[in-house]
Amino acid sequence: MAITREHVLQALSTIPVDASGTSLVTSGRLSEVVVDEAARVMFSIFIEPAEAASMETVRRAAETAVQGLPGVKAVFASLTAERPASSGPTVVRSSGSEARRPAAAQQSKTQRIPGVTHVIAVASGKGGVGKSTTAVNLALGLKALGLRVGLLDADIYGPSMPKLLGIHGKPNLLEGRILEPMEAYGIKVMSIGFLVDEEAAMIWRGPMVMSAITQMLREVAWGDLDVLVVDMPPGTGDAQLTMAQATPLAGAIIVSTPQDLALIDARRGVAMFKRVEIPILGIVENMATFVCPHCGQTSHIFGHGGARAEAQRLGVPFLGEVPLNMTIRELSDSGHPVVVADPEGPHAKIYKDIARQVLASLTGTAAARAAPRIVIE
Numbered sequence: 001m002a003i004t005r006e007h008v009l010q011a012l013s014t015i016p017v018d019a020s021g022t023s024l025v026t027s028g029r030l031s032e033v034v035v036d037e038a039a040r041v042m043f044s045i046f047i048e049p050a051e052a053a054s055m056e057t058v059r060r061a062a063e064t065a066v067q068g069l070p071g072v073k074a075v076f077a078s079l080t081a082e083r084p085a086s087s088g089p090t091v092v093r094s095s096g097s098e099a100r101r102p103a104a105a106q107q108s109k110t111q112r113i114p115g116v117t118h119v120i121a122v123a124s125g126k127g128g129v130g131k132s133t134t135a136v137n138l139a140l141g142l143k144a145l146g147l148r149v150g151l152l153d154a155d156i157y158g159p160s161m162p163k164l165l166g167i168h169g170k171p172n173l174l175e176g177r178i179l180e181p182m183e184a185y186g187i188k189v190m191s192i193g194f195l196v197d198e199e200a201a202m203i204w205r206g207p208m209v210m211s212a213i214t215q216m217l218r219e220v221a222w223g224d225l226d227v228l229v230v231d232m233p234p235g236t237g238d239a240q241l242t243m244a245q246a247t248p249l250a251g252a253i254i255v256s257t258p259q260d261l262a263l264i265d266a267r268r269g270v271a272m273f274k275r276v277e278i279p280i281l282g283i284v285e286n287m288a289t290f291v292c293p294h295c296g297q298t299s300h301i302f303g304h305g306g307a308r309a310e311a312q313r314l315g316v317p318f319l320g321e322v323p324l325n326m327t328i329r330e331l332s333d334s335g336h337p338v339v340v341a342d343p344e345g346p347h348a349k350i351y352k353d354i355a356r357q358v359l360a361s362l363t364g365t366a367a368a369r370a371a372p373r374i375v376i377e
C-alpha cells in the first residue's frame with residue numbers, strides 16, 4: 001500500500017508534545033508533511049530555541065513512529081526554531097537531506113519575517129494578465145518613494161523575475177544556510193528561478209512548493225525592509241490559498257484585465273483573500289486601453305472600465321489602470337522595467353501612483369494621491 005500524508009498524520013497524532021498529552025498534530029508545531037514519490041517522508045517541528053534539548057525526544061519519537069509505517073523508505077524530521085535576531089529561522093537539529101527540508105508552512109502566518117515591516121502579495125485569478133509586470137513595477141515604484149523594498153518571486157511554476165530584472169547568476173549561500181538575495185535597481189530579489197531549473201520546479205507538488213516558498217521567505221537575508229512584494233503564482237486554487245495563509249501578508253493586490261472572464265477570476269481572487277481575512281489593498285486593471293503609437297488614437301481592445309466597476313461592486317479600492325503598451329512589454333522583456341527605464345514617463349507615473357496608494361493603505365494614511373490643482377479664473 002502506498003504511504004500517504006494521512007497515514008503519516010495518523011502516526012504523528014499518537015506523539016505527545018507535552019505533559020498534558022497534546023498531540024504533535026494538534027499542537028500547531030508541525031510543518032507541512034511531504035511524502036515524495038520515493039516514499040520518503042519529510043516534516044519539521046517548530047520549537048523555541050530553548051526547547052531544543054527537550055524536544056529532541058519528541059522528534060525522535062515522531063521519526064520512529066513514521067519509520068514504522070509499512071512502505072516508508074526514509075524519514076527526515078527536523079526541529080526548527082525562529083532565531084531571535086534578524087537572521088531568519090535556523091534548523092536546530094535535523095536528520096536526512098537538508099536540501100529537501102520542509103519548512104514552516106502552517107505557522108508562518110503568525111510569524112513575522114524578522115526585519116520586514118509589510119509583506120504584500122500581487123495575485124491574479126489567471127495567468128498572463130500582467131501580474132509579474134505589475135509586481136516588479138510596483139516594487140520599483142515603492143523604492144522610488146524612498147522605501148527599502150524586497151521582491152519575492154513565488155510564481156514557482158513560471159518564475160519571471162530573473163528575466164524582468166535582467167538578473168543572472170546564483171545567490172550566495174551565507175552562514176547558517178541563509179541565502180543572500182540578489183539585487184537589481186536597488187531592490188532585493190529572490191526567485192526560485194535563481195535556484196533550480198524550471199523543469200525541476202514544474203514537477204513539484206503542493207507541499208514541496210510550500211516548502212520552497214517558505215524557505216525563500218524565511219531563509220533569505222532580507223535585512224531590514226519596509227515592504228516585501230510577493231509575486232504569487234496565478235490562480236485561486238488550493239495552492240494559492242495555502243500560500244496566502246502561510247505567508248504573513250499585510251494585504252493583497254489583484255491584477256486583472258478588463259475582460260469578463262478575467263474579472264470572474266479576479267472576483268475569485270478577492271474572495272480567496274477575504275476568506276483568509278487578508279485585506280485587499282486594491283485591484284489594478286492591466287492592458288486596459290491601447291494607444292496607437294502611430295496615430296495616438298485610444299482603443300479599448302479588451303473592453304474598458306470592467307475592473308473599476310468590479311472593484312466598486314466588491315467594495316475594494318481601485319488602484320489604477322495600466323494601458324496595453326508595447327514599450328512596457330519591450331522594456332519588461334529586456335530586463336529594464338518601465339519605472340526605472342523611463343522614470344518620468346506616463347507609465348512610470350501610473351505605477352508610482354499605485355505604489356503611493358498601496359503605501360497609504362499600509363500605513364493607514366489617507367490615499368496619498370496627487371493633490372488636485374485648483375485653478376482660479
Ligand SMILES: Nc1ncnc2c1ncn2[C@@H]1O[C@H](COP(=O)(O)OP(=O)(O)OP(=O)(O)O)[C@@H](O)[C@H]1O
Pocket residue numbers: 124126127128129130131132133134155158160233234286287322323324325326328329330332333
Ligand atoms: N500593460 C502592458 N502592456 C503591454 N504588455 C504587457 C503589459 N503588462 C504585461 N505585459 C506583457 O504581457 C506578458 C505577460 O505579462 P506577465 O508575465 O507580467 O503576466 P503574468 O500575469 O505574471 O503571467 P504568468 O502568471 O503567466 O506568469 C509579458 O510579455 C509582459 O511583458
